[in-house]
Amino acid sequence: MLTMGVDIGSTASKAVILEDGSRIVAKRVVPVGTGTRGPREVYESTLAAAGVRGPEISRVVATGYGRMNFEMADRELSEVSCHGRGVRFLLPDVRTVIDIGGQDAKALLLDERGNLDNFIMNDKCAAGTGRFLEAMARVLDVAVEEMGELSERSERPVSISSTCAVFAESEVISRLANGERIEDIVAGIHTSVAKKVSGLAIRMGYRPRVAMSGGVARNRGIVRAMERELGCGITVPEDCQLAGAIGAALFAYSDMEKIVNGR
């Protein structure tokens, strides 16, 4: 039985097809999110990658910021539910999941069986989100994807004192004007994001093993800065960006089990 999970974020659309709730048959990421061609494209290209047509998928669950505007789904589920479940599928012993999304950041606490124990979320302030990183990348004229590598070459990270994304932007502009190296500024930006996001995990009360999911987790500089702030190692599953979509596909499978077994 095939089920599909689609995670429609603010900056990327992700989809996964699972076989019998246990094996990833196809996965795709399209780097544009809700309100664009991304949702449709990721849906179709994942079907094509699996070599199947829409009706062969038993159930589709959508999650993510743009899940309400995706008409192919049988059901919508919150990111918090799907992320936790998806990360547990990738790393069964994870107890804390930290996700930095395009417009929010969240920390989830899972119990031993993988159920959600607690969570905390920032979706009101752009500081400590992917949006902040994007704005800074634009000011520095680098690609967001380069930032991780750039920061690894930093020798003297600058300290960014403003916690506000708007004020930090001015600070970065004046650091640039003062001739600071881009590598060092990027490292300072990563520390600033890590301070804000680790604050969420600390307030929630995190437990090891800690994992990061979401697209920003592919940035090694952010992960290292988070490890420094939390004082513990952080695992990033290979398919970190797909965690939400995997969780959605797992929920789709559970739904089907209930339907088939008449529960």
Place this chain on the structure above:
Amino acid sequence: MLTMGVDIGSTASKAVILEDGSRIVAKRVVPVGTGTRGPREVYESTLAAAGVRGPEISRVVATGYGRMNFEMADRELSEVSCHGRGVRFLLPDVRTVIDIGGQDAKALLLDERGNLDNFIMNDKCAAGTGRFLEAMARVLDVAVEEMGELSERSERPVSISSTCAVFAESEVISRLANGERIEDIVAGIHTSVAKKVSGLAIRMGYRPRVAMSGGVARNRGIVRAMERELGCGITVPEDCQLAGAIGAALFAYSDMEKIVNGR
């Protein structure tokens, strides 16, 4: 005896020369702030307007965000002290002063004699500051100075749901794309600033008579929106932008009295 007060903000430099702590002899505003030619220029042009040379001024007190970098001052004093005193000079029965600056916003509570009873300040978040208005003006491609008049032509103010300046900017961009009228968007922006700043005054516990000072107080749309949020009238003294500089010049005069009287 002549004393001078200079208020060096992030976006404008203001100066006042007082005679005997009671009469304004000269006043000037230069629309550029700290780190520019503004501080020097406002100092020199105010002297010229009074027809005096530097040594004829008994004492100079500097205030404002950039006061530390102004080398002509005999003393520096915080904005909070100077604003309260300056507004009281202009409006003797004022008990609450709300000041929206270029990078911060504050509410001051004065006792019957005009001394500071309490104050509350936001200098961490760009929402509810002049910086937010500037960013929005840029997105809308209007001058900050036009915003007040524009909002008075609004028929159906839009509601801006994001409290964050960064997220509100995206919201404004999508409102524009949806064909909303600029007048209505500007009115929505004013309400958003007023909600944030009135929150400060409410937390502090404000008392009438309420006045607004600072450059943003010249924007009638903001003042009206603040009146709506607080449910009371707000007075804006004619020289609202000069309140900090007037307070600084008054402190310079008090200093001289103490020195002359050997107290």
